[in-house]
Amino acid sequence: xxxxxxxxxxxxxxxxxxxLVIGAGASGAALAWSLAETRMRILCLEQGDWIKPTEFxxxxxxxxxxCYAEFDISPNRRARDTDYPINDDNSIMKIANFNGxxxxxxxxxxxxxxxxxxxxxxxxxDGVADDWPIDYWTLEPYFAENDRMTGVAGLAGDPAYPxxxxxxxxxxxxxxxxxxxxAVNALSKILTVGPHMAESGTGATVCGGM
Amino acid sequence: xxxxxxxxxxxxxAEPRPPYPKGRVLEQGDWSLLDAVRGRPRLWRDxxxxxx
Numbered sequence: 001x002x003x004x005x006x007x008x009x010x011x012x013x014x015x016x017x018x019x020l021v022i023g024a025g026a027s028g029a030a031l032a033w034s035l036a037e038t039r040m041r042i043l044c045l046e047q048g049d050w051i052k053p054t055e056f057x058x059x060x061x062x063x064x065x066x067c068y069a070e071f072d073i074s075p076n077r078r079a080r081d082t083d084y085p086i087n088d089d090n091s092i093m094k095i096a097n098f099n100g101x102x103x104x105x106x107x108x109x110x111x112x113x114x115x116x117x118x119x120x121x122x123x124x125x126d127g128v129a130d131d132w133p134i135d136y137w138t139l140e141p142y143f144a145e146n147d148r149m150t151g152v153a154g155l156a157g158d159p160a161y162p163x164x165x166x167x168x169x170x171x172x173x174x175x176x177x178x179x180x181x182x183a184v185n186a187l188s189k190i191l192t193v194g195p196h197m198a199e200s201g202t203g204a205t206v207c208g209g210m
Numbered sequence: 211x212x213x214x215x216x217x218x219x220x221x222x223x224a225e226p227r228p229p230y231p232k233g234r235v236l237e238q239g240d241w242s243l244l245d246a247v248r249g250r251p252r253l254w255r256d257x258x259x260x261x262x
Contacts, residue, residue, distance in 0.1 A: 058230045118255040125257060135258050155241075157248045162256075173239025181243035 017043040025103020030146060048082040048100030073107050075099065112152045114143055114161050136162065 019035055021028045024046035032044045053059075057066035068077065073096040075083035082099040098106040117136035122129045140162070147167055154166035173181065224234070 053231075056230065059228055061226070061228050063228055116254045117257045121257045125255065137258055155244070157244075159247065159250045160253045162254060170241075172236035173241070173243075174236035175239070178237070178239035178243065181239070185243060185246055 015041070015043075017041040019043070020045065023103060024101045026105050027103075029102070030149070033149070046099075046101050048080075048098070050101045051106050071107060073097070112147070112150070112154075114164070117162065140164075 018040035019032075019042045021032045021042065021044040024032070024044050028044055028046075032042050035042055057063035057071045060066070067073075070078060070080060072078040075095065075097060076085050078098075080099070086095045088095045096107070097104050100106055115136060118125055120132040120135050123131045144164065147164075151168055152166055153168035153170055155170045156163070156165050
């Protein structure tokens with residue numbers, strides 16, 4: 001849909017455009033936004049609907065039940081008119097998506113980790129898949145811009161990721177997070193606080209590992 | 211029918227209502243709990259020599 005489209009009236013058009021973006025999820029919508037200043041005519045197609053925040057299940061007391069129905073992460077269980085079945089029987093990674101403006105960001109947990117420099121060198125380092133023709137540091141300014149536009153919250157100084165400064169302050173630990181942190185420290189494990197979308201995070205993501 | 215466990219919510223002192231749109235206020239917590247983490251060597255591989 002055009003960037004300035006009215007969601008109630010926007011419809012496919014036969015107007016000739018310069019750029020056609022398929023899908024208005026995290027990638028497609030960001031791409032369309034990044035091209036807007038070029039003044040090119042951009043059309044972003046999305047097979048799903050606009051989802052109003054007031055329709056999210058977390059507005060109701062039955063939100064947990066609805067997360068296993070029309071807001072399930074699997075299109076096979078969600079089965080909306082805008083969904084299609086996906087056979088992931090032979091994959092250890094199961095499908096988690098949403099068909100609508102916003103794509104998977106409609107349902108995701110707001111966990112917003114960055115890639116590692118080594119993710120771009122998996123053939124050289126680990127002998128799997130292929131190296132990318134681009135490296136982390138070339139993309140780093142764009143990661144930062146994406147974080148800024150998305151409103152990513154977090155703490156600087158996480159040794160699990162290359163140095164960067166989150167734009168938003170971290171979501172509070174809360175009593176649960178603090179208790180978990182004390183337990184992890186007592187076990188001499190590693191505690192991390194994951195990057196979060198500030199607007200969506202309902203609590204800090206605290207993860208303990210070896 | 212509500213799927214909310216009201217007795218459970220009472221045990222956690224949480225007001226029995228949905229998370230949104232009002233949200234919940236969380237205590238900041240003791241961020242010094244992460245000092246031990248910050249003091250650790252980096253865990254990511256600096257494959258390009260940029261992150262030293």
